[in-house]
Amino acid sequence: MKHTISVLVENEFGVLARVSGLFSGRGFNIESLSVAPSLEPNLSRITLVTRGDDRILEQINKQLNKLISTIKVIDFTGEEYVERELALIKVAAEAESRAEALRIVDIFRAKVVDVTPKSYTIEITGASAKIDGLIELLRPMGIKEIVRSGPVVMGRGAKGVAS
Amino acid sequence: MELTGSQILLESLQKEGVDTVFGYPGGAVINIYDDLYDSSIEHILTRHEQGAVHAADGYARCTGKVGVIIATSGPGATNTVTGIATAYMDSIPMVIITGQVPTPLIGNDAFQEADMCGITRPCTKHNFLVKDVRDLARTIKEAFYIARTGRPGPVLIDLPKDVQVAKCKFKYPETVSLRGYKPTYSGNSRQIDKAAKMLLQARRPVLYVGGGINSSSSNAELIKLAEMTQSPVTTTLMAMSGFPQGHPLCLGMLGMHGTFYANMSVTDCDLLIAIGARFDDRVTGRIDSFAQKAKIIHIDIDPTTIKKNVAVDLPIVGDLKDVLGKLCDKLSEQAESLQKLVKNTAKWRETIDEWKQAHPMGYESSDTIIKPQFVIEKVRELTEDNAIISTEVGQHQMWTAQFFQFSQPRTFLTSGGLGTMGFGLPAALGAQVAFPDRQVIDISGDGSFQMNSQELATLVQYKLPVKIVILNNNYLGMVRQWQQMFFDRRYSQTVMELPIDFVKLAEAYGATGLQATEVADVEKVIKQALETPGPVLMEFKISSEENVLPMVPAGKGIHEMVLAS
Numbered sequence: 001m002k003h004t005i006s007v008l009v010e011n012e013f014g015v016l017a018r019v020s021g022l023f024s025g026r027g028f029n030i031e032s033l034s035v036a037p038s039l040e041p042n043l044s045r046i047t048l049v050t051r052g053d054d055r056i057l058e059q060i061n062k063q064l065n066k067l068i069s070t071i072k073v074i075d076f077t078g079e080e081y082v083e084r085e086l087a088l089i090k091v092a093a094e095a096e097s098r099a100e101a102l103r104i105v106d107i108f109r110a111k112v113v114d115v116t117p118k119s120y121t122i123e124i125t126g127a128s129a130k131i132d133g134l135i136e137l138l139r140p141m142g143i144k145e146i147v148r149s150g151p152v153v154m155g156r157g158a159k160g161v162a163s
Numbered sequence: 164m165e166l167t168g169s170q171i172l173l174e175s176l177q178k179e180g181v182d183t184v185f186g187y188p189g190g191a192v193i194n195i196y197d198d199l200y201d202s203s204i205e206h207i208l209t210r211h212e213q214g215a216v217h218a219a220d221g222y223a224r225c226t227g228k229v230g231v232i233i234a235t236s237g238p239g240a241t242n243t244v245t246g247i248a249t250a251y252m253d254s255i256p257m258v259i260i261t262g263q264v265p266t267p268l269i270g271n272d273a274f275q276e277a278d279m280c281g282i283t284r285p286c287t288k289h290n291f292l293v294k295d296v297r298d299l300a301r302t303i304k305e306a307f308y309i310a311r312t313g314r315p316g317p318v319l320i321d322l323p324k325d326v327q328v329a330k331c332k333f334k335y336p337e338t339v340s341l342r343g344y345k346p347t348y349s350g351n352s353r354q355i356d357k358a359a360k361m362l363l364q365a366r367r368p369v370l371y372v373g374g375g376i377n378s379s380s381s382n383a384e385l386i387k388l389a390e391m392t393q394s395p396v397t398t399t400l401m402a403m404s405g406f407p408q409g410h411p412l413c414l415g416m417l418g419m420h421g422t423f424y425a426n427m428s429v430t431d432c433d434l435l436i437a438i439g440a441r442f443d444d445r446v447t448g449r450i451d452s453f454a455q456k457a458k459i460i461h462i463d464i465d466p467t468t469i470k471k472n473v474a475v476d477l478p479i480v481g482d483l484k485d486v487l488g489k490l491c492d493k494l495s496e497q498a499e500s501l502q503k504l505v506k507n508t509a510k511w512r513e514t515i516d517e518w519k520q521a522h523p524m525g526y527e528s529s530d531t532i533i534k535p536q537f538v539i540e541k542v543r544e545l546t547e548d549n550a551i552i553s554t555e556v557g558q559h560q561m562w563t564a565q566f567f568q569f570s571q572p573r574t575f576l577t578s579g580g581l582g583t584m585g586f587g588l589p590a591a592l593g594a595q596v597a598f599p600d601r602q603v604i605d606i607s608g609d610g611s612f613q614m615n616s617q618e619l620a621t622l623v624q625y626k627l628p629v630k631i632v633i634l635n636n637n638y639l640g641m642v643r644q645w646q647q648m649f650f651d652r653r654y655s656q657t658v659m660e661l662p663i664d665f666v667k668l669a670e671a672y673g674a675t676g677l678q679a680t681e682v683a684d685v686e687k688v689i690k691q692a693l694e695t696p697g698p699v700l701m702e703f704k705i706s707s708e709e710n711v712l713p714m715v716p717a718g719k720g721i722h723e724m725v726l727a728s
């Protein structure tokens with residue numbers, strides 16, 4: 001089963017290597033990973049998507065917590081949360097397909113952020129599944145390049161995650 | 164007053180109560196060694212960095228203190244890696260200080276540069292690269308705190324040369340504040356109540372004890388728990404000295420080379436209480452036939468060990484001293500139920516006694532060939548109860564675990580998790596440094612011994628009277644045994660074809676060398692060695708194709724043992 005996990009870590013030398021090394025060393029899987037500073041400047045927030053059964057997820061959770069640099073681990077599975085991912089998609093757009101591309105962009109409430117006579121670069125934010133959907137529709141036109149940020153998530157409600 | 168980084172290091176070590184370090188100098192730690200020249204800290208110069216790190220490990224295992232080692236950058240540092248991994252697998256507190264190239268050169272493939280934080284990340288509890296001398300004292304404080312608390316382990320500090328030279332004001336911090344590191348010491352009392360209830364209802368309980376019993380120094384609590392509930396106790400390799408092997412409730416070791424009665428007890432028990440143990444594959448054998456009839460209670464300070472390999476009915480996270488103490492207290496409030504438990508479990512102990520009689524630990528004795536088990540029994544007979552025994556890895560290690568009846572905590576130093584050949588001699592060296600007046604004996608095989616035999620020089624230089632027992636069968640015996648049993652006796656690369664003259668080797672280093680080739684020599688040689696001052700190497704020419712039995716073949720349940728005939 002797919003799990004989205006947030007990890008608050010000390011923003012220090014080598015911390016990302018500790019987290020990613022833990023996954024590779026123990027044979028856990030990482031589907032995506034994003035890292036950036038959090039509310040507290042000395043803490044980073046890692047959002048990662050992984051897969052595994054309950055036993056593996058319990059180990060992932062415990063092993064992440066065991067790292068000295070880890071402050072907090074939150075598995076959002078079963079929680080109410082907002083998920084957003086950013087993607088940039090460069091799609092071939094010539095003659096007859098230019099209008100169709102724009103219609104699709106419009107339907108997905110995406111944006112064209114760069115235009116050439118032969119291509120559009122499209123920016124989209126949303127849940128990962130929505131981005132998957134847009135990509136599928138654009139694919140027949142010829143996608144030249146995709147870059148995705150991996151999802152970031154935040155629990156719903158008034159309460160923030162305190163470290 | 165301002166101090167240099169290397170002065171801060173030595174001052175901080177003393178604040179941590181360190182009086183002895185093991186190490187080897189080099190370009191990137193030359194400043195530290197210059198300050199050591201005037202320091203009251205004793206430095207033991209080994210002949211190889213791997214020797215130094217195992218020595219610090221042996222020192223830590225027998226004292227419970229943090230072992231400290233210093234090595235230079237690059238090859239000096241990488242030579243410590245096997246020793247660090249050894250300590251990590253067995254949860255031994257150590258602080259490893261490695262020199263590093265100056266900070267402006269880091270990443271430039273400078274001379275003798277190696278990314279030690281990168282290399283040791285998976286085999287240390289934590290590691291640090293100190294880039295600013297103002298962080299140094301705090302880093303050392305944290306390193307020692309992390310190494311010795313919670314589930315202990317090795318911590319590496321990588322110290323660039325320019326940081327050793329840079330100066331700042333020195334004030335050693337009094338407290339540590341690590342937001343991400345707060346081990347749970349106190350066991351949840353509701354869980355402990357449940358454990359007491361489960362134990363009181365058991366008919367066939369077994370206590371399965373691991374190395375945590377020694378690192379938490381809760382040996383007395385364990386004996387109390389076992390005796391008040393009359394529960395049989397089986398110990399892992401890491402816990403052989405954690406519970407008196409001569410105790411009537413002791414079942415000896417379990418697992419691949421465990422006793423028949425320990426393995427049968429675990430297979431048939433209805434309650435298994437795992438105490439500071441981690442269900443290693445050498446213990447469980449085939450996991451889906453391990454303790455299938457039992458409810459499992461798992462007590463450990465490290466939550467990651469719980470439910471890692473087996474499903475657990477009742478987890479208790481905490482320090483064993485706390486949890487076992489509270490469990491004993493809880494049980495002693497219920498005298499009547501305890502009496503009933505002892506009555507209810509009487510039949511279980513009878514069954515175990517029958518197993519013990521049916522297949523006791525033993526071997527075929529001989530008047531003509533020296534049996535390794537016989538040598539180990541003789542060593543036990545002729546040494547004091549508090550003698551410290553180290554081993555290398557292989558058949559001799561298993562025979563020592565099986566036949567040396569350990570009676571006191573922290574007297575058995577062996578590489579359990581990583582299984583590091585070449586561990587025993589330097590570990591014995593470290594133990595003898597810690598306890599100059601106790602008997603320290605390295606039980607070794609002819610293969611393992613040669614992996615760190617250069618440390619004979621260190622023993623002689625520091626007049627450390629370690630006694631070395633080499634059980635020489637001219638084979639890499641454990642691999643040979645597998646080849647015999649599972650590979651049709653095809654002894655591929657396990658014959659040590661060049662016979663080494665171990666007596667001359669010892670003498671070349673200035674130690675005493677003795678040899679026994681006849682059964683009648685065994686006792687004489689051991690006695691003579693124990694009476695001879697200084698380090699003594701004893702070589703015993705043993706039966707060459709002796710096997711370690713019982714043995715659970717790979718992939719089998721632990722009740723499916725090949726037994727001694």
